[in-house]
Amino acid sequence: MRIVGGQYGGLRLSPPANLPVRPTTDIAKEALFNILEHKLTLADCTCLDLFAGTGNISFELVSRGALDVDAIDIHFKCLQYIKETALKLNTERISTRKADVLKYISSCKKQYDFIFADPPYDLPKLPQLATLIFENELLKSEGLLVIEHPSTRKMDDIPYFLETRKYGYSSFSFYKHT
Numbered sequence: 001m002r003i004v005g006g007q008y009g010g011l012r013l014s015p016p017a018n019l020p021v022r023p024t025t026d027i028a029k030e031a032l033f034n035i036l037e038h039k040l041t042l043a044d045c046t047c048l049d050l051f052a053g054t055g056n057i058s059f060e061l062v063s064r065g066a067l068d069v070d071a072i073d074i075h076f077k078c079l080q081y082i083k084e085t086a087l088k089l090n091t092e093r094i095s096t097r098k099a100d101v102l103k104y105i106s107s108c109k110k111q112y113d114f115i116f117a118d119p120p121y122d123l124p125k126l127p128q129l130a131t132l133i134f135e136n137e138l139l140k141s142e143g144l145l146v147i148e149h150p151s152t153r154k155m156d157d158i159p160y161f162l163e164t165r166k167y168g169y170s171s172f173s174f175y176k177h178t
Helices: 026-037 056-063 076-088 101-107 126-135
Strands: 046-050 068-073 094-098 112-117 139-150 161-167 170-176
Touching: 026 056, 026 139, 026 161, 026 170, 046 056, 046 101, 056 068, 056 076, 056 094, 056 112, 068 076, 068 101, 076 094, 101 126, 112 126, 126 139, 126 170
Parallel strands: 046 068, 046 112, 068 094, 112 139
Antiparallel strands: 139 170, 161 170
16 A cells, blocks of 8 residues: 555555555555546645545545545544554644544534545445535535445435446545535
């Protein structure tokens, strides 16, 4: 796993093997950020990384100039790895929070320009995740939401849906708040 582009581009991330994660592959992540380059100016964005895991996406966002990233995960060891890696990179633009993501969504009072969610593929509320984010107004006007999900699951049944891009077993569905 590596940071694909930006200030830390090429840097290898080596999280502990025992973390309960399924990191976004480098190929899929590179494709995602190529798409994002045409949809957002990351240097102007406040970002939310839900189900942050290894922080793979958080580090990529910071590397590409995001103003700040809130990384939310329920697993302490994941957040510990993110904090330690942020210290090594000498960045204070990543904040971590240990929380159940679904509870965080319903209690969060902050709004974001970009939200990325990479939930466990067997999450029972996966089909409702985009709706929950929009109902709780976490996304700013013109903000962008991306949810990573299994390619076998359709995630296009809400009004804010834009498109889905498939990368093998994983897909990214895009939603825009207008």
